[in-house]
Amino acid sequence: MEFDDRTGAQYIVAFREVTQYARALLELDRERIVFHLADHQSRWHRVEISRHAALLGRRVATVQMTLVSPPFNLTVRELDILTLVAIGLSNENIALRLDISKRTIQKHVENLFGKMQLWSRAALASYAIQQGICRLPTPGGVHNLGLGLTEIEEAAASLREPGLERQEPSRPRPTSVRPLIIGLPFAESGRGKADSIEMLNGATLAVAEINARGGISGRPLCLEPVAFESGDPTSTAAAYRDLIEKEVDGITAGYACYSEQVHDAVGEAGIPYLHAATMHHAVERVRDSRARLGNIFQTCASDVxxxxxxxxxxxxxxxxxxxxxxxxxxxxxxxxxxxxxxxxxxxxxxxxxxxxxxxxxxxxxxxxxxxxxxxxxxxxxxxxxxxxxxxxxxxxxxxxxxxxxxxxxxxxxxxxxxxxxxxxxxxxxxxxxxxxxxTSGLYSDPIAESFRERYRRSFNADPGSSQASLAYDRVHLLVGAWLRAAHPRLFKEVSYELRTSISRGLNGSYFLGSQGQVGLAFPDDTSDQSISQAHLxxxxxxxxxxxxxxxxxxxxxxxxxxxxx
The missing domain is CATH 3.40.50.2300 (Response regulator)
Structure with missing residues (x-):
């Protein structure tokens, strides 16, 4: 499809950002830019903007837009990541910019290697820039990167559109913010089902109260419950695999889902994980493999x-x-x-x-x-x-x-x-x-009484004496670590905050800084009540x-x- 008349001009003008990029090209004294964009119907366009000789004293740029099939059969997400690789960002920085996990970025980069048959990041970047296989607008925003195509984008953003000088500035459109997601595996059947209700209710109440206060730095918090069958290792492993693939920002769990397979999978994913397996065996594995399982924390003291x-x-x-x-x-x-x-x-x-x-x-x-x-x-x-x-x-x-x-x-x-x-x-x-x-129970103090009353109002029932409040505390432990870390997706920083901080909750005080990253019991492990939960x-x-x-x-x-x- 080709138009070089008014129809073509009208087609291009419908892409407001393209006309701004053309004006920016002239302002920057650039000769040519090539990039890709996708319209609202997910059609791919190859866009080439070129400078031409002055016509009647006016600077002139021509725009050629071509409907194309995705090069190398790339997905839009892969094009986003290829663009950011070309800019020179690391996987960690790309993950933060796109608000997805570093593990997912690594997987996409591996896909790019395979599809494009280029086997280094430098080769991907060089080819993408030379062939114009980059996307504008820059995924995740420009943020003064000042490199390559982003220079055009920054210049375009500073230009006023013709005929708009006298108009009132438009209100910014609200942008949708990805919520922070806490995965919560729970026993839907088998032993432990009744306690799962306590756990779900406690976590749900914590999330509702946090969101009522404005969320986490303006971002909403949500739960992602995933069911498994208690005592079925295959079902349990599938639940955790589901949460890892959904790229949750943290996982909290009770005691009915422990297995070495589960902990190994969570350790590999790096997602901060707070659980109540209450097993010394689980603590020993973390103690002996901190480099591999350092994101796993047992919030209460062990079975021993x-x-x-x-x-x-x-x-x-x-x-x-x-x-x-x-x-x-x-x-x-x-x-x-x-x-x-x-x-x-x-x-x-x-x-x-x-x-x-x-x-x-x-x-x-x-x-x-x-x-x-x-x-x-x-x-x-x-x-x-x-x-x-x-x-x-x-x-x-x-x-x-x-x-x-x-x-x-x-x-x-x-x-x-x-x-x-x-x-x-x-x-x-x-x-x-x-x-x-x-080893972790709800105290009989004013803090606990206030929780009991809020729980009754929310669920028309009294909470139990352990799991509901423990689940409530786990959510707050995770949120506190997110707020202290530079970003919730910087999992190593979040884990560092979890192991170095002391928090007072409904079931006592939490300090997870031991070698096995396990909560302390009073008076079994320590006489210091400020860093422990009473063994009630x-x-x-x-x-x-x-x-x-x-x-x-x-x-x-x-x-x-x-x-x-």
Missing amino acids: NYGLGLARFVHHLHAAKHWCAQKRRLAILKPFWAGLDIGLAHLETELGRRGWQIDIVDVALERSNCWQEAVRKLHQLDSSLIMLASYFVEDSVAFQRAFLDNPLRAIVYDIYGPSVPQFQSELGDHAEGVVWAT IFQVQNGRNTIIGPAPYATGSIRTPPWCA
């Missing part, structure tokens, strides 16, 4: 701390001359969960000094009557203290039902599971008297989770469970 907490609990029982301590028989129920280590070695050392016998009872969850079998075994052992080594509320509910059908005089000590509201909503009065612990011990009393330790966080003391009365 539960042994420390139980030993401390037993110490207090002895000090109070409690009936449970007289028999000195501990049974640990262990449903299988890969990698879980509750600190058995420490328990055996500490309680062994006091003459306690520790019995391990494995629970085969695939058997329909597994909990009834476990209770019969407890009677044979005549245990006075029973620890259920499972994070899942589904296990806590199932065991408590089986236990109350055939109880014995013993304290039931769960880890984490009863923090989920489902524990009391399903058991009702049968939850009364259960003792349980968590609760008991269900009068239908509420009451903190019974440690001081100074306790709001009550242990009571004899109703099945022992």
Whole structure:
């Protein structure tokens, strides 16, 4: 299609920026420029603007626009990146300018090498400039680059359009701003589903409150929830792969999705990742591979701390001359969960000094009557203290039902599971008297009470005693690091801010600067409450989770469970 008359002129004038570039060419005393642009219908044009001899004393430039197929079958995004490579920007600077990940830029540059059969950035840049395979306007803006085609663009921006001198300046059009995205994998089915609701609600409330205050430096924040099936490694890995491909700016997660495969994939992507797997094994891998996994942070203390907490609990029982301590028989129920280590070695050392016998009872969850079998075994052992080594509320509910059908005089000590509201909503009065612990729990202070009230207004329900507030805190930890770093997509800077800063949240204080990048527990890991989260011990009393330790966080003391009365 070719027009060299008024029709052609009208066609070109419709591209306002092209006429401005032609005027700029004359102002800059340039002879010729060649570039590509795409119109609103995504049609590609090769544009050539040339200076000609003065005509009747006037400077003249001619414009030739040709509809073309994309050279080398490039995509528009690849043309953007080729243009910025030609300007001389690094992958990191291109990623910041286009607000996408450095990993994606690397992939596009590799595609350019393959499509153009040029094998260096210098060769790409030279060929693109010589052949005019660059895009105007400059992707991401000019920002005083002062190089090549951008010089034309800067000059064009400074020119007034003919006939507009007397017009009022137009208002700038609002530009759409890409939100900052937090990926959130959650268990849609299987064990952990109920707790995922807590996690989603806590994160959703944090995001809503941040956006109500104007977002992050004017940018909105949004969640990208991705479902997986708890206990299915393939489903879990697919959820994380999805988030990585969507180029989220950060990931927060609970405990039901840990695997080495997942952590390796996130480590390779470099995306800041805050999780609550509560596994010493995960912490050790980060400690031993900081160069590879330095973007991964466990926001609460590890599973081994539960042994420390139980030993401390037993110490207090002895000090109070409690009936449970007289028999000195501990049974640990262990449903299988890969990698879980509750600190058995420490328990055996500490309680062994006091003459306690520790019995391990494995629970085969695939058997329909597994909990009834476990209770019969407890009677044979005549245990006075029973620890259920499972994070899942589904296990806590199932065991408590089986236990109350055939109880014995013993304290039931769960880890984490009863923090989920489902524990009391399903058991009702049968939850009364259960003792349980968590390495990250919601305090009973004014900050926590304010959160509880806002949560009730938002979801018409009370939050649990751990995960909702922990998810809320994780969002704020990530946002704080973004604000302190130069840019949210500078992942190494964001990770540096996460490991070097101290933040006070709903569940205590977060300091993730240890070698394994894991939250500290008070008083297990440190006596400094300003950098740690209290390892809280609760008991269900009068239908509420009451903190019974440690001081100074306790709001009550242990009571004899109703099945022992």
